[in-house]
Amino acid sequence: MKPSPFEYVRPETLDEALAVLARDPDESKVLAGGQSLIPMMNFRLARPERLVDINSIPDLAGTTTRDGRLHVGARTRHLTLQNTDLPGPLGHLLRRAAVNVGHLPIRTRGTFGGSIAHCDAASEWCLVATLLDAEMTVRSAARGERTIAAADFFQSIFTTAMESDEILTSISLPSLDDGYVTGISEFARRAGDFAIVAATAAVQVKDGVVTDARVSLGGVSEVPFRSTAAESAMLGQQWSPELVATAAEEAAAEVDPPSDTHGDADYRRDLVRALVPRALATTSPANR
Numbered sequence: 471m472k473p474s475p476f477e478y479v480r481p482e483t484l485d486e487a488l489a490v491l492a493r494d495p496d497e498s499k500v501l502a503g504g505q506s507l508i509p510m511m512n513f514r515l516a517r518p519e520r521l522v523d524i525n526s527i528p529d530l531a532g533t534t535t536r537d538g539r540l541h542v543g544a545r546t547r548h549l550t551l552q553n554t555d556l557p558g559p560l561g562h563l564l565r566r567a568a569v570n571v572g573h574l575p576i577r578t579r580g581t582f583g584g585s586i587a588h589c590d591a592a593s594e595w596c597l598v599a600t601l602l603d604a605e606m607t608v609r610s611a612a613r614g615e616r617t618i619a620a621a622d623f624f625q626s627i628f629t630t631a632m633e634s635d636e637i638l639t640s641i642s643l644p645s646l647d648d649g650y651v652t653g654i655s656e657f658a659r660r661a662g663d664f665a666i667v668a669a670t671a672a673v674q675v676k677d678g679v680v681t682d683a684r685v686s687l688g689g690v691s692e693v694p695f696r697s698t699a700a701e702s703a704m705l706g707q708q709w710s711p712e713l714v715a716t717a718a719e720e721a722a723a724e725v726d727p728p729s730d731t732h733g734d735a736d737y738r739r740d741l742v743r744a745l746v747p748r749a750l751a752t753t754s755p756a757n758r
């Protein structure tokens with residue numbers, strides 16, 4: 471299939487891009503890596519009249535650390551994060567998550583911000599953002615900049631809190647201290663496919679006791695799901711294999727997954743039961 475005809479604009483500054491977008495926001499789309507938008511246009515599931523290509527805007531790419539947070543420019547490629555030399559548990563999680571995003575050509579073009587803006591509930595970056603309470607910075611020509619917490623940002627399938635005249639400029643994540651251990655585990659039928667179910671975890675263990683526990687799940691609801699039941703089960707407890715098994719049971723009992731051609735609700739619940747321990751296995755202090 472070929473897309474409907476569209477106007478293509480490639481601004482070189484963010485202000486220019488925002489001005490073009492402001493002209494007719496509901497008929498325009500931001501083009502980042504094009505790895506989700508272009509297939510949708512080819513299938514005529516999206517028919518924007520104008521594409522605003524942000525690939526020539528230098529400020530939007532790359533990562534910086536300041537004020538205890540990692541700031542990831544929205545058009546930072548998946549591959550950049552796969553190859554990041556960021557030390558510690560956050561760097562570990564970013565590398566492990568990135569390698570699960572599609573295939574190499576997709577990781578070469580696709581962007582961190584594009585995934586977050588696209589808002590697929592099984593997307594690794596949406597899961598990581600939910601897991602770590604990421605903050606999304608967005609900008610419009612009319613209202614300037616605002617920051618949206620992950621809990622408010624992901625609203626439903628392919629729907630975020632961004633307005634159509636806004637561009638996502640950066641995403642910030644907490645720089646986890648060395649007390650944290652992090653992991654991701656997922657199941658897809660074929661390598662490179664979106665996960666049917668995915669689990670990510672970040673657990674802080676001090677003197678053998680869990681002092682912070684975070685678990686997020688993909689493929690079980692319309693948006694990435696924070697398993698508060700699994701987190702509460704671990705918090706304040708002695709870290710042990712039994713605790714991990716309990717957390718997995720709690721997560722499986724808490725989710726209410728959809729059924730579709732990829733797997734019914736019970737199958738997805740079983741995957742949660744299997745994947746939470748695998749994500750936590752990579753976080754085990756013994757494996758650090």
Ligand SMILES: Cc1cc2nc3c(=O)[nH]c(=O)nc-3n(C[C@H](O)[C@H](O)[C@H](O)COP(=O)(O)OP(=O)(O)OC[C@H]3O[C@@H](n4cnc5c(N)ncnc54)[C@H](O)[C@@H]3O)c2cc1C
Nearest residue numbers: 500502503504505506507572580581584585587593638664
């Ligand atoms: C075969 C295949 C397998 C894939 N497998 C996976 C997978 O396993 N896991 C996964 O997470 N993804 C997967 N993807 C999707 C891939 O990760 C995309 O890169 C990602 O979903 C979108 O990023 P993009 O930069 O390509 O965005 P685009 O396709 O350019 O844009 C996607 C949407 O986000 C909007 N947008 C993009 N950037 C911004 C911005 N800065 N501000 C405002 N709006 C913006 C666009 O307007 C559009 O609506 C797969 C894709 C393919 C084709």
